[in-house]
Amino acid sequence: MCSHPFPSASAAHPVHVVAAHPEQGWSLLCDGTIVFDDCGELLPDGRVVSPHRAPAQRLTIAA
Numbered sequence: 001m002c003s004h005p006f007p008s009a010s011a012a013h014p015v016h017v018v019a020a021h022p023e024q025g026w027s028l029l030c031d032g033t034i035v036f037d038d039c040g041e042l043l044p045d046g047r048v049v050s051p052h053r054a055p056a057q058r059l060t061i062a063a
Helices: none
Strands: 015-023 025-030 033-037
Touching: none
Parallel strands: none
Antiparallel strands: 015 025, 025 033
């Protein structure tokens, strides 16, 4: 695991993906954070960042 400042890295030391599992909908970052495809996060200390999806009205539909 990297020694980035928790909970997010600085611009000088950005976090990066160390294990990607798109078929399961998640990726592991080098700081121990698990990022889910629905924009939610599970932080190394056990805290949860709820999904923050865009409202359906704001999504653009391709014709």
